[in-house]
Amino acid sequence: MTDVPLNDLRRGFLELEAPLRAAVDEVLSSGWYVLGPQHDAFEREFATVIGAAHCVGVANGTDALELALLSVGCQPGDEVVTAANASMYTATAALKAGLVPRFADVDPGSLLLTAATIEPALTPRTKAVVVTHLYGRMAEIAPIRDLCRAHGVALVEDCAQAAGARNEEGPAGSLGDVAAFSFFPTKNLGALGDGGAVVTNDDERAALVRRLRQYGWSSKYTVTEPRGRNSRLDELQAAVLRVKLPHLDAWNARRREIVARYAEVLGSGPRRMVHGNATDSPAYVGHLAVMITEDREGDRAAFAEAGVRSDVHYPVPDHRQPVLASATADVQLPVTERAATQILTLPCFAEMTETEIERVCDVLRKL
Ligand SMILES: Cc1ncc(COP(=O)(O)O)c(C=O)c1O
Numbered sequence: 001m002t003d004v005p006l007n008d009l010r011r012g013f014l015e016l017e018a019p020l021r022a023a024v025d026e027v028l029s030s031g032w033y034v035l036g037p038q039h040d041a042f043e044r045e046f047a048t049v050i051g052a053a054h055c056v057g058v059a060n061g062t063d064a065l066e067l068a069l070l071s072v073g074c075q076p077g078d079e080v081v082t083a084a085n086a087s088m089y090t091a092t093a094a095l096k097a098g099l100v101p102r103f104a105d106v107d108p109g110s111l112l113l114t115a116a117t118i119e120p121a122l123t124p125r126t127k128a129v130v131v132t133h134l135y136g137r138m139a140e141i142a143p144i145r146d147l148c149r150a151h152g153v154a155l156v157e158d159c160a161q162a163a164g165a166r167n168e169e170g171p172a173g174s175l176g177d178v179a180a181f182s183f184f185p186t187k188n189l190g191a192l193g194d195g196g197a198v199v200t201n202d203d204e205r206a207a208l209v210r211r212l213r214q215y216g217w218s219s220k221y222t223v224t225e226p227r228g229r230n231s232r233l234d235e236l237q238a239a240v241l242r243v244k245l246p247h248l249d250a251w252n253a254r255r256r257e258i259v260a261r262y263a264e265v266l267g268s269g270p271r272r273m274v275h276g277n278a279t280d281s282p283a284y285v286g287h288l289a290v291m292i293t294e295d296r297e298g299d300r301a302a303f304a305e306a307g308v309r310s311d312v313h314y315p316v317p318d319h320r321q322p323v324l325a326s327a328t329a330d331v332q333l334p335v336t337e338r339a340a341t342q343i344l345t346l347p348c349f350a351e352m353t354e355t356e357i358e359r360v361c362d363v364l365r366k367l
Helices: 009-015 017-030 037-050 061-071 089-096 115-121 141-151 203-212 235-266 296-305 334-342 354-366
Strands: 054-058 079-083 100-104 126-132 154-158 178-182 196-200 217-219 289-292 343-346
Touching: 009 017, 017 037, 017 235, 037 054, 037 196, 037 235, 054 061, 054 203, 061 089, 061 126, 061 154, 061 178, 061 196, 061 203, 079 089, 089 100, 089 126, 100 115, 115 141, 126 141, 141 154, 196 203, 235 289, 235 354, 296 343, 296 354, 334 343
Parallel strands: 079 100, 079 126, 126 154, 154 178
Antiparallel strands: 054 196, 178 196, 289 343
């Protein structure tokens, strides 16, 4: 019996093989490979889905975060408040921009930032807050936005894990000042390579990101922005994303269903799915099926024994990363640190079979 994988990108490809091959073929024959019609169309279509005025395609989600931070006026030495449980992506982008990451703890139930956990981390030097909609669950954005407004701080949404999520106010990516998306292949909307986007309602901010992503050009070969670079979404990836985008809602619904099945089996036992209480909400898109357990090593062994793959997202909190450790040695984030020892990711992808879901559930029943 083959293992139940955590994810299987090949199945996702096979499901759409014909339209994907046709889209790629069209690009190959077109002779236009960077910043062409596919890219323009994807930017328009994705902005519509997110309900924002502008989408700017970039090379990956980390660049999207960095450009988003620059677009709200962050300058070297400014502080950026974020969570420490999302694998350093925001901190990496902030450090690259010369900013200082400051870490806030998360809510013990959702493992997300809240206004209450962010507030103590704000200082007069804070320029932006980056909220990660972790594992596909949208944070409670309205109170966070109120807090940011009251402190004159920009709000960046990291939507890398939450493409297609929406709460009563609107889609993830439309609720702050600017948002960053990743289209890494494992994301709910994944390309066949790297890709990302910055989304915003602000015309000037979008125009600035367009200049920054292309060498700082204000017009061809004229560099006006000092911190430009090359970070573009190519035609092949844009064409692939256009084929996949119409399926996003259905895939997200299926992911929610899978997590709901796991949550139902766990019931009110000692283990729980982190977002098991959100599986009937479109504000959750089941990017990762993460369980909380007091016996992670024992549970992992049980899954391995049954041929079910598992993983940990993420084992090392940002403030304990070697690259930062001396700067953040005295930072204590009890909820984040405890969760890092208790989280376990189970298989979850839209193409999972009933048999595979049952195999995961069987192990959960016996834990
Ligand atoms: C929450 C989050 N933010 C940012 C990123 C960075 O995206 P990328 O890998 O495309 O640079 C990722 C994923 O990789 C992510 O999961």
